[in-house]
Amino acid sequence: xxxxxxxxxxxxxxxxxxxxxxxxxxxxxxxxxxxxxxxxxxxxxxxxxxxxxxxxxxxxxxxxxxxxxxxxxxxxxxxxxxxxxxxxxxxxxxxxxxxxxxxxxxxxxxxxxxxxxxxxxxxxxxxxxxxxxxxxxxxxxxxxxxxxxxxxxxxxxxxxxxxxxxxxxxxxxxxxxxxxxxxxxxxxxxxxxxxxxxxxxxxxxxxxxxxxxxxxxxxxxxxxxxxxxxxxxxxxxxxxxxxxxxxxxxxxxxxxxxxxxxxxxxxxxxxxxxxxxxxxxxxxxxxxxxxxxxxxxxxxxxxxxxxxxxxxxxxxxxxxxxxxxxxxxxxxxxxxxxxxxxxxxxxxxxxxxxxxxxxxxxxxxxxxxxxxxxxxxxxxxxxxxxxxxxxxxxxxxxxxxxxxxxxxxxxx
Numbered sequence: 001x002x003x004x005x006x007x008x009x010x011x012x013x014x015x016x017x018x019x020x021x022x023x024x025x026x027x028x029x030x031x032x033x034x035x036x037x038x039x040x041x042x043x044x045x046x047x048x049x050x051x052x053x054x055x056x057x058x059x060x061x062x063x064x065x066x067x068x069x070x071x072x073x074x075x076x077x078x079x080x081x082x083x084x085x086x087x088x089x090x091x092x093x094x095x096x097x098x099x100x101x102x103x104x105x106x107x108x109x110x111x112x113x114x115x116x117x118x119x120x121x122x123x124x125x126x127x128x129x130x131x132x133x134x135x136x137x138x139x140x141x142x143x144x145x146x147x148x149x150x151x152x153x154x155x156x157x158x159x160x161x162x163x164x165x166x167x168x169x170x171x172x173x174x175x176x177x178x179x180x181x182x183x184x185x186x187x188x189x190x191x192x193x194x195x196x197x198x199x200x201x202x203x204x205x206x207x208x209x210x211x212x213x214x215x216x217x218x219x220x221x222x223x224x225x226x227x228x229x230x231x232x233x234x235x236x237x238x239x240x241x242x243x244x245x246x247x248x249x250x251x252x253x254x255x256x257x258x259x260x261x262x263x264x265x266x267x268x269x270x271x272x273x274x275x276x277x278x279x280x281x282x283x284x285x286x287x288x289x290x291x292x293x294x295x296x297x298x299x300x301x302x303x304x305x306x307x308x309x310x311x312x313x314x315x316x317x318x319x320x321x322x323x324x325x326x327x328x329x330x331x332x333x334x335x336x337x338x339x340x341x342x343x344x345x346x347x348x349x350x351x352x353x354x355x356x357x358x359x360x361x362x363x364x365x366x367x368x369x370x371x372x373x374x375x376x377x378x379x380x381x382x383x384x385x386x387x388x389x390x391x392x393x394x395x396x397x398x399x400x401x402x403x404x405x406x407x408x409x410x411x412x
Contacts, residue, residue, distance in 0.1 A: 010089065017087040020094065026085040031057065031096060032104055035077045046073060050081060050096065059083075061098040068100055070111055078104040109208055113215050116242060120217070125224050125246050132229040132248045135197050137263050140167045142191035142199040142228070144184060147172035151204045151233070151254040158258035163265040169196060175203040180213035185222040192226055199226065200257045201243065202233030214241040223247055233257035360386045373398045 007015075020026055033050035040046055044063030049056050059081060061069070073079070082100040087093070103110050120126065141159060145151050152170065159166055171187035174180045184201065191199045201223065203211070213219060214234045223230050223246045232247030233254040244250040251257035302308050362370040363383045376382060376395050384391040 009092065013087060013089040013092045016092070016094075017089055020085060020087050028082075029085060029096075030080055030082045032078070032080045033057075035073055035075060035079055038073050038075055046098075048073060050079070057085075058093065058095040059098055060095055061101065065099050070114065071103065073101065080104050109212065109215075113208075113242070116215065116217060116220075117245065120220055120242065120246065125220065130224070132227075134229050134231065134249055134260065138166060138197035138261060140169060140194075140196040141261055142169050142171065142194065142196035144171045144173050144187035144191060144199060144201045145203050145254070146175050149204055151202060154253075154255040155200060155233075155258045158255055159262040162259065162262045165265070166262050169194060175213060176206070176210050177213075181216045181218050184213060184219050188222045188226055188230070192228055196228060198261045199228050199230045200233055200251075200254070200261055201230055201247070202251070202254050202257060203235070204254065205235040211235050211241055214243040216242075219243055220246045231257045231261055360384050373400055 031050055033052045033056075036049040036051050036056070038046070038048040044066065046061040046066065048059050048061075050059050051057075061083075079101050080103075081096060081098045083096055083098040085094060085096050088095060124130070143152065143155055145155070147170065156168055159168055169191070171190050173187040174183035188199065188201060201214075203214075205211075211234055214232075220242045223232070223243055229248045231249045231251050232241070232244045233251040233256065234241045234243055235253075240250075249260060251260055361384075363385065364370055364376060365381055365383075367383075368375075370376060370382060376398070378395050378398060380395050382393055382395060384393055
């Protein structure tokens with residue numbers, strides 16, 4: 001095509017970039033959309049796509065601009081990006097260069113929420129050591145919530161079902177709007193003055209704007225300062241407020257708060273019955289063991305008791321006495337027998353026995369037995385002893401005579 005100018009790709013891209021640069025509106029623009037394809041590069045840059053229902057635009061935030069970003073950019077977030085639109089000449093692709101990013105709609109509230117959360121956490125209001133234990137058995141339950149709505153009905157129904165003897169005191173607080181913060185604070189202080197055992201502070205679910213009163217510092221400070229244990233029950237399971245972090249215990253729902261605050265009386269009765277059965281079983285076992293030990297000790301006591309030992313010693317003494325008597329009687333019999341033998345022997349040797357046989361024996365005047373004629377002289381007086389008495393005689397004559405062993409005599 002003669003007469004027409006031919007341009008390079010670089011020239012075209014440079015031309016287009018100059019057009020973007022000269023457009024004042026594109027140098028400072030705010031674009032709202034949903035984050036998609038978000039990537040954090042190792043260099044510190046953030047690459048993402050901003051899209052809506054009908055279009056998309058590539059975006060980049062350089063690392064030097066991330067200082068003002070107070071949240072982590074994630075998929076699906078609704079954000080408002082402030083920056084300028086320019087062309088990247090090498091690729092011929094235009095993109096939004098982000099200088100500032102904030103969350104759309106609730107983003108400002110979320111930033112306030114994160115800022116207060118960090119501040120209170122630094123002050124130690126979330127620390128575990130400040131958490132008070134929830135009493136196991138409560139008599140009075142304070143509830144700070146709206147007087148109408150599902151939250152208060154759930155709390156009353158569940159608490160009454162678990163323990164009908166618990167007294168529930170309701171402070172009808174305003175839980176949404178400008179008057180909510182002072183109303184909730186006054187409710188907590190009123191329950192503190194009444195001296196209830198546990199306080200439930202909460203409301204049903206809603207948007208972040210509906211729950212915002214429980215993200216205010218005044219409410220958090222009132223919960224932290226209260227000497228009575230507080231259970232926070234704000235919203236549903238996925239909702240988390242500043243009050244949840246400061247409270248002594250967080251319940252995912254008002255119904256769960258009632259279950260945590262009020263012990264199930266039926267469950268307690270079942271446990272008591274179980275304890276009673278276990279205790280009776282243990283007592284029976286213990287008594288049986290003690291009875292066996294007592295019987296064992298009784299047997300040992302009978303064996304070791306002084307009465308039993310005396311009885312045993314007495315039996316032993318009787319046995320020994322019987323043995324001694326038998327031994328003595330035996331020895332007496334032996335002695336009598338030997339005595340009889342000795343008597344017979346003595347009888348055979350007794351002079352008296354000889355006298356009974358007709359023999360006699362003589363004695364001098366001094367009583368000495370005469371067995372030789374040489375012991376007397378003629379004319380001496382002697383005594384002759386016979387069976388039935390003695391005779392006095394005088395020696396007229398001495399005749400010497402010797403008797404042989406066989407009994408025959410021989411004379412001189």
